[in-house]
Amino acid sequence: MSIHAVSADDPVPPENHRLLRALLRQPVDMTPVWAMRQAGRYLPEYRKVREQAGSFMQLCTTPELACEVTLQPLRRFKLDAAILFSDILTIPDAMGLGLRMSDRDGPQFEHPLRTAADVSRLGVPDPEDRLRYVLDAVRLIRRELAGSTPLIGFAGSPWTLATYMVEGGSSKEYARVKGMMFQDPVTMHRLLDINAHAVTIYLNAQIDAGAQAVMVFDTWGGVLTPRDYREFSLRYMRQVVAGLKRESDGQRIPVILFTKAGGLWLEDLAASGCEAVGVDWTVDMSEARQRVGGRVALQGNMDPSVLYASPDRICQEVQAILDSYGPGPGHVFNLGHGVHQQTDPDRLAVMVDAVHALSAKFHSPASAATSQAG
Amino acid sequence: MSIHAVSADDPVPPENHRLLRALLRQPVDMTPVWAMRQAGRYLPEYRKVREQAGSFMQLCTTPELACEVTLQPLRRFKLDAAILFSDILTIPDAMGLGLRMSDRDGPQFEHPLRTAADVSRLGVPDPEDRLRYVLDAVRLIRRELAGSTPLIGFAGSPWTLATYMVEGGSSKEYARVKGMMFQDPVTMHRLLDINAHAVTIYLNAQIDAGAQAVMVFDTWGGVLTPRDYREFSLRYMRQVVAGLKRESDGQRIPVILFTKAGGLWLEDLAASGCEAVGVDWTVDMSEARQRVGGRVALQGNMDPSVLYASPDRICQEVQAILDSYGPGPGHVFNLGHGVHQQTDPDRLAVMVDAVHALSAKFHSPASAATSQAG
Numbered sequence: 001m002s003i004h005a006v007s008a009d010d011p012v013p014p015e016n017h018r019l020l021r022a023l024l025r026q027p028v029d030m031t032p033v034w035a036m037r038q039a040g041r042y043l044p045e046y047r048k049v050r051e052q053a054g055s056f057m058q059l060c061t062t063p064e065l066a067c068e069v070t071l072q073p074l075r076r077f078k079l080d081a082a083i084l085f086s087d088i089l090t091i092p093d094a095m096g097l098g099l100r101m102s103d104r105d106g107p108q109f110e111h112p113l114r115t116a117a118d119v120s121r122l123g124v125p126d127p128e129d130r131l132r133y134v135l136d137a138v139r140l141i142r143r144e145l146a147g148s149t150p151l152i153g154f155a156g157s158p159w160t161l162a163t164y165m166v167e168g169g170s171s172k173e174y175a176r177v178k179g180m181m182f183q184d185p186v187t188m189h190r191l192l193d194i195n196a197h198a199v200t201i202y203l204n205a206q207i208d209a210g211a212q213a214v215m216v217f218d219t220w221g222g223v224l225t226p227r228d229y230r231e232f233s234l235r236y237m238r239q240v241v242a243g244l245k246r247e248s249d250g251q252r253i254p255v256i257l258f259t260k261a262g263g264l265w266l267e268d269l270a271a272s273g274c275e276a277v278g279v280d281w282t283v284d285m286s287e288a289r290q291r292v293g294g295r296v297a298l299q300g301n302m303d304p305s306v307l308y309a310s311p312d313r314i315c316q317e318v319q320a321i322l323d324s325y326g327p328g329p330g331h332v333f334n335l336g337h338g339v340h341q342q343t344d345p346d347r348l349a350v351m352v353d354a355v356h357a358l359s360a361k362f363h364s365p366a367s368a369a370t371s372q373a374g
Numbered sequence: 375m376s377i378h379a380v381s382a383d384d385p386v387p388p389e390n391h392r393l394l395r396a397l398l399r400q401p402v403d404m405t406p407v408w409a410m411r412q413a414g415r416y417l418p419e420y421r422k423v424r425e426q427a428g429s430f431m432q433l434c435t436t437p438e439l440a441c442e443v444t445l446q447p448l449r450r451f452k453l454d455a456a457i458l459f460s461d462i463l464t465i466p467d468a469m470g471l472g473l474r475m476s477d478r479d480g481p482q483f484e485h486p487l488r489t490a491a492d493v494s495r496l497g498v499p500d501p502e503d504r505l506r507y508v509l510d511a512v513r514l515i516r517r518e519l520a521g522s523t524p525l526i527g528f529a530g531s532p533w534t535l536a537t538y539m540v541e542g543g544s545s546k547e548y549a550r551v552k553g554m555m556f557q558d559p560v561t562m563h564r565l566l567d568i569n570a571h572a573v574t575i576y577l578n579a580q581i582d583a584g585a586q587a588v589m590v591f592d593t594w595g596g597v598l599t600p601r602d603y604r605e606f607s608l609r610y611m612r613q614v615v616a617g618l619k620r621e622s623d624g625q626r627i628p629v630i631l632f633t634k635a636g637g638l639w640l641e642d643l644a645a646s647g648c649e650a651v652g653v654d655w656t657v658d659m660s661e662a663r664q665r666v667g668g669r670v671a672l673q674g675n676m677d678p679s680v681l682y683a684s685p686d687r688i689c690q691e692v693q694a695i696l697d698s699y700g701p702g703p704g705h706v707f708n709l710g711h712g713v714h715q716q717t718d719p720d721r722l723a724v725m726v727d728a729v730h731a732l733s734a735k736f737h738s739p740a741s742a743a744t745s746q747a748g
Contacts, residue, residue, distance in 0.1 A: 173714050174679060182683035225655045225677055227694070261596075263638050264657055281599045283638055303599055305549060309556035320601070340547050 015147050019081045023213055023254035023276045023297050025330040031322065031359035032080035033352050034152075037338030038073040039085045043345055045072050056101040057093075060086055063136035070141050074149060076345060077352045080332075081213075082141060082149050084206070086134055088156030088217055091198050092165045094125035105169060112168030114176070116187040124198045127205035134202075135209040142210035153211030155203050157218035157259075158195035158240070159233035165191070174223055181232060188232065196236040200243035207245050207253050215256040215278070216240060222261025233259065234268055241273040256299055260337065263288070270295045280336035285324035298325070299332040304340050307347040314347060318354040327362045389521045393455045397587055397628035397650045397671050399704040405696065405733035406454035407726050408526075411712030412447040413459045417719055419446050430475040431467075434460055437510035444515050448523060450719060451726045454706075455587075456515060456523050458580070460508055462530030462591055465572050466539045468499035479543060486542030488550070490561040498572045501579035508576075509583040516584035527585025529577050531592035531633075532569035532610035539565070548597055555606060562606065570610040574617035581619050581627055589630040589652070590614060596635025607633065608642055615647040630673055634711065637662070644669045654710035659698040672699070673706040678714050681721040688721060692728040701736045 018032035040046055046069050053059035060066060070085040089107050093099035098110030113119055125131060141151055156164075164170070166177040181188045203214045221233035237257055246253050257269050258278025266288055269277045276297035279288050288298055306317045318333070325331045333355045339348060392406035414420055420443050427433035434440060444459040463481050467473035472484030487493055499505060515525055530538075538544070540551040555562045577588045595607040611631055620627050631643050632652025640662055643651045650671035653662050662672055680691045692707070699705045707729045713722065 175682065175714060175716055178677070178679035179682040182680060182687055222656065226658050226661075228677075261635060261656070282596065282635070284600050287600075303552070303602075305547070305552035306556060308549065308553040313556055340549060342549055 016080055016149050019150050019152075019332060020212060020251070020254065022329055022332050023256065023299075024252060025275075025294075025297050027329050028363055029360065029365075030356045030363060031325075031331050031333050033333040033355040034079045034081035034083065035073075035335050035339050035348060035351075036083075038077070038079065038083065038348075039069045040339060041341045042339050042343040042348075043072055043076070056087075057099065060090065061133040063133055063140050066133075066137040067140040067144060070137070070151075071144060073348075074145075077349050078356065079149065079352060081152050082145060083152040083215075084134070084138060084141065084154060084211065086137070086154070088154070088160065088219070089164055090131060090134060091125065091155065091195070091202055092161055094127075094130035095122055095198070097165060107164060108169045109165065113165050113191065116184060119187050119191045119194075122191070122194050124194060124201065127202045131202060131205070135205055138206050138209035138211055150212040151210060152213045152215055152256075153203060153206030153209075154215040154217060155199045155206075155240075157216050157221060157233060157257075158192045158199060158236035159221055159224075160217060160219045161195045161199070162188070162191050163220045163223075165195075174220070181228065192232060192236045193239075196239040196243075200240050203240070204243070204245050207248050211253070212248075212251065213254045213256065214244065215258060216274075218257065218259040218262065221259035226265065229259075229262075229265060230268065234265070234272065237274075238272045254297075258299070266291045276332065278334070282336075285321055285331070286326065289325060289330075294330070297330040297332060299334050301334070301336045302351065304335045304337055304343070307335075307340070307343045307351065309347075311347070311350045314350045315354045315358070318351060319358050322355070322359050322362060325362075329363070333359070390454055390523050393524050393526075393706060394586060394625070394628060396703055396706050397630065397673075398626060399649075399668075399671050401703050402737055403734065403739075404730045404737060405699075405705050405707050407707040407729040408453045408455035408457065409447075409709050409713050409722060409725075410457075412451070412453065412457065412722070413443045414713060415715045416713050416717040416722075417446055417450070430461075431473065434464065435507045437507055437514050440507075440511040441514040441518060444511070444525075445518060447722075448519075451723050452730065453523065453726060455526050456519060457526040457589075458508070458512060458515065458528060458585065460511070460528070462528070462534065462593070463538055464505055464508060465499065465529065465569070465576060466535055468501075468504035469496055469572070471539060481538060482543045483539065487539050487565065490558060490564075493561050493565045493568075496565070496568050498568060498575065501576045505576060505579070509579055512580050512583035512585055524586040525584060526587045526589055526630075527577060527580035527583075528589040528591060529573045529580075529614075531590050531595060531607060531631075532566045532573060532614070533595055533598075533607035534591060534593045535569045535573070536562070536565050537594045537597075539569075548594070555602065566606060566610045567613075570613040570617075574614050577614070578617070578619050581622050585627070586622075586625065587628045587630065588618065589632060590648075592631065592633040592636065595633040600639065603633075603636075603639060604642065608639070608646065611648075612646045628671075632673070640665045650706065652708070656710075659695055659705070660700065663699060663704075668704075671704040671706060673708050675708070675710045676725065678709045678711055678717070681709075681714070681717045681725065683721075685721070685724045688724045689728045689732070692725060693732050696729070696733050696736060699736075703737070707733070 018028045021028050022032045049069050053065050066085045070082055089099050100108045163177045221229055241255055254275035256276040257274045260280055263283035270292040276299050279300035281301050281303040392402045395402050396406045423443050427439050440459045444456055463473050474482045476482055537551045595603055615629055628649035630650040631648045634654050637657035644666040650673050653674035655675050655677040
């Protein structure tokens with residue numbers, strides 16, 4: 001596999017500003033579209049690189065390989081965004097918890113946090129030191145993209161990182177992390193504060209390296225009660241948002257917050273200071289839009305399982321979601337969760353093309369010029 | 375282990391009508407309380423019987439053993455309800471799918487449904503034939519309870535049963551069942567219709583055998599979009615509710631519907647014809663009560679993980695939930711999901727006692743007589 005280097009002879013591709021404009025609720029010509037986990041195991045070309053790398057972590061920590069798999073879906077699909085190929089658990093790994101990815105059991109930490117003493121030993125890693133491989137990947141991807149498509153950086157939410165750090169891996173009932181939360185809230189708050197600092201400087205380093213928008217994945221905020229969500233998850237995402245650089249090279253850097261299964265708390269998310277809120281498929285876009293009341297853009301919300309359906313059925317679902325959001329800017333089309341591993345890549349192409357073809361009528365023709373040429 | 379038989383010499387214990395009255399939104403002296411999976415592996419006396427039985431299915435299918443484990447938590451805790459010890463997958467097992475319970479992987483079907491032909495071969499089992507063991511358990515439990523505590527019967531929702539029947543067991547992404555739903559909705563509707571018929575006659579048979587309230591567990595309705603939830607889950611629960619006997623021995627039989635992660639759809643559930651809606655912990659009771667607008671009672675909603683906390687913290691959470699629901703009838707206190715296996719039984723006792731002690735002030739003293747003596 002070779003990476004195509006940009007040379008002075010290459011024509012500069014036209015810039016695609018749809019994503020960044022939509023996140024800032026500015027007019028666009030078509031609804032922008034990308035897919036969570038658009039780089040991944042459902043792509044045969046990804047599986048080839050993953051095999052060459054030997055392990056998932058080797059793939060993540062080798063900037064050339066991370067760059068290559070980031071760009072793969074953009075060669076297949078007319079996506080309006082690239083998203084850095086990495087993992088939300090790079091931060092706890094850099095803190096010394098020892099991340100290992102098992103095909104059967106998912107992520108596993110060699111040194112999970114079980115006591116207040118474990119948490120007290122934890123430090124905030126310097127991204128330019130122990131996470132340099134991520135920043136090198138961001139720099140390389142930006143160079144390769146050469147302005148053709150914007151690049152999204154990301155991190156896990158402080159609470160979501162804490163669930164893995166305390167449980168030691170994936171969990172069904174969150175007994176350990178909730179046990180710590182209820183039995184020793186002081187330690188839990190200390191851990192979340194450390195995570196919030198680590199996420200903030202990590203995302204700022206990604207922005208400095210070239211990320212043009214950043215997304216915080218709160219995969220497990222939805223397992224909390226509303227009170228606990230506000231106290232243990234949302235509060236620390238607000239802390240992250242407040243600490244982020246919001247401009248780089250004269251461009252505004254939009255922030256997307258996504259709490260999976262957080263459909264009941266959209267109003268709280270919309271008031272957090274972010275530019276956009278991700279929504280899974282359990283809430284209709286019309287209801288979500290009405291509830292956030294024009295304060296933020298919305299990103300979502302097709303059930304990834306729809307990609308098992310026929311092309312006609314996929315187009316029908318795309319239409320239903322576009323209809324539900326309705327006319328005007330502020331919608332970034334996406335899946336409500338990552339692309340499933342068993343997905344046929346051609347079905348994702350159907351979705352991407354359908355979003356563009358079916359959404360133009362929701363946008364005024366006058367916005368075409370600005371979206372295409374910036 | 376021996377089962378205490380009721381004899382003519384036994385004093386008749388006072389009847390406890392709190393649960394049934396609260397489900398019908400009638401005045402009570404205290405908020406009634408029970409816990410989903412209150413009979414189960416967290417109790418050492420359960421583990422002893424489970425071991426004697428040899429297998430989970432042996433325990434389920436032996437009425438004397440199912441009766442014994444149903445009664446165990448009532449000997450420890452001042453619970454206001456007994457719930458039949460059984461499993462939601464008894465129906466597909468009776469349909470011939472071959473249920474096997476694995477300690478590591480949970481429920482597994484030997485013959486999952488993968489094609490339209492598989493579904494076309496499916497019949498509705500006669501409960502008095504292939505599910506007689508459940509009805510015998512209901513009859514035995516009622517005799518043992520001798521009116522002291524009401525007995526709740528239950529079944530899985532048509533959609534939830536379908537997820538296990540098509541996936542062949544538990545699932546993370548529901549790729550197979552959603553695949554069938556999107557690719558072949560006609561077959562999926564046929565399956566759901568069969569399940570709805572089977573659930574209806576099964577619950578009616580439980581009512582005939584003595585169940586005084588019935589609950590439908592829609593454990594996996596929450597993995598659907600709002601449109602798909604209405605079409606593939608709620609619709610068939612409504613069909614079940616419409617077909618249930620609502621009176622037995624001159625007593626009204628309340629129906630409780632519980633869609634886990636269904637907090638966004640409480641209005642739809644409240645309009646389904648049921649008497650009560652179960653809520654997990656992701657929605658505040660005050661908001662839930664306001665949204666269902668007095669049409670139904672509410673059951674819930676403590677996070678089972680709170681039982682890992684100190685007794686003081688448990689009481690604080692009970693208080694918060696009672697405060698959130700506020701004064702007046704129509705609340706059945708419960709966990710938002712089953713008791714976790716690692717729970718210390720003494721902590722559940724703290725919760726049960728706290729509900730009674732802290733809730734009296736939310737009810738008028740005049741209701742004491744009716745709740746205690748019926």
